[in-house]
Amino acid sequence: MANTATEPDAKAPPGDGLDRQLLMGRPHQRHGGLWLTAAIVLFAIFLVGYSLVTNPRFEWNVVFGWFTSERLFTGLLRTLGLTAISMAVGIVVGVLLALARLAPNAIVAGTAAFLVWLFRGVPVFVQLLFWGFIAAIYPRIAVGVPFGPEFFSVDANVLITPFMAAILGLGLNEGAYMSEIVRAGLLSVHRGQTEAATALGMRRFAILSRVVLPQAMKIIIPPTGNQTISMLKTTSLVSVLAFPELLYSAQLVYSANFKTIPLLIAASMWYLLVTSILSLGQYFIERHFNRGGITSGRSTRRTRKAKAVNSRTAPQEVQP
Structure with missing residues (x-):
């Protein structure tokens, strides 16, 4: 007479114990050190929050009053425009330099490597100053035949405005x-x-655009998103060129009303808000390009639990 197995764990497949633990849950273990650490962290957060609320020197009424002001909002728009244009220039230059470095010609690859070494080695603050004072080296910028006639000539101060100097400094460095x-x-x-x-029989450009780039985007997108967020904050260095972006607009205000800390807090709140929006956009873009890739940890846990449920509800093997 056949009888069913009364001990399903005896023939459980490898890993079924882990799935069973994930399904049923593990016994709750109390760790005094972890609870003490959590209590200290919460107490520190409470102290910081209490100081922010009760310290009158923060002048939150001034902060929120200037946070929605037209001058800071105009500076924010300039910051966003500077970020978008600089990133566009950086992406175009980056793609060209990357293709040049991978070129089979040693002169082209070496020149691209030298430019990368130069722009990465010099601090971006110094590059901004260099482009801002380019007229001291080249008072006039001309286009023509070497040792021959000039077709076009313009004053460097007219051509390289503070905005153009900011684009060159940020874009080439990026x-x-x-x-x-x-x-x-x-x-x-x-x-x-x-x-x-x-x-x-595909041509080289078709191979690059249809085969290589779609697969490389999974590697390119995450650091590019980080670079965009970093660029947003790096634009604050443009204040050295007297370009009225967000930080320089705040500096102009607190140089007149002497509300330094509230204006800096208001500008920082705008940076945090835009950075959060960019981070959210980066998340959705990464999820789009990672379709069909490695599943997340949450999906893996759900798969394990489903397998554990199936193993428990499946009919047991009948033994003779």
Whole structure:
């Protein structure tokens, strides 16, 4: 007479114990040290919050009054425009430098490597100052034939405005970093993909745009999002050129009313708000390009629990 197994754990597959623990839950363990640490952290947060609320020197009424002011909002718009244009320049320059570094010609690759070394090695603050005072080296910028006639000539101070100097300083510096990001993404694609596309008769540009780049975007997108957020904050250095972006607009205000701390807090709140929005956008873009990739930890846990439930509810093997 056949009887069913009364001990399902005896023939449980490997890993079923882990799934069972995840399903049923583990016994609650109290760790005094962890609870003490959590209590200290909460107490420190309470002290900081209490100080922020009760310290009259923060002048929160002044902070929120200037937070929505037209002058700071105009500076914010200039900061956003400067960030977008500088990142666009940086991406274009980065892609060109990355392709040049991967070129088979040694002169082209070496020149691109030198430019990356130069713009990455000099601090961006120094580069902004250099472009701001470019007229001291080249009073006039001309285009023409070397040792021949000039076709176009303009005063350097007219051409290189503070805004243009900011774009050149931020964009070229960003291009050097973006070139390494793009190059890493391109090198992450297996060489066999390119060889297979070449065997199918695809041209080089088609291979790059249809085969290599779509696969490299998973590597390129996350650091590019981080660079965009970093660029938003780096624009504050443009205040050295007297360009009225967000920080310099706040400086102009507190130089007149002497409300230094409230104005800096108001500007910081705008930076935090925009950074949070950019971080959220980066999350959705990464999720879009990671479709079909590695599942998240939460999905893995759910899969384990589902397998554990199936193993418990499945009919047991009948033994003779």
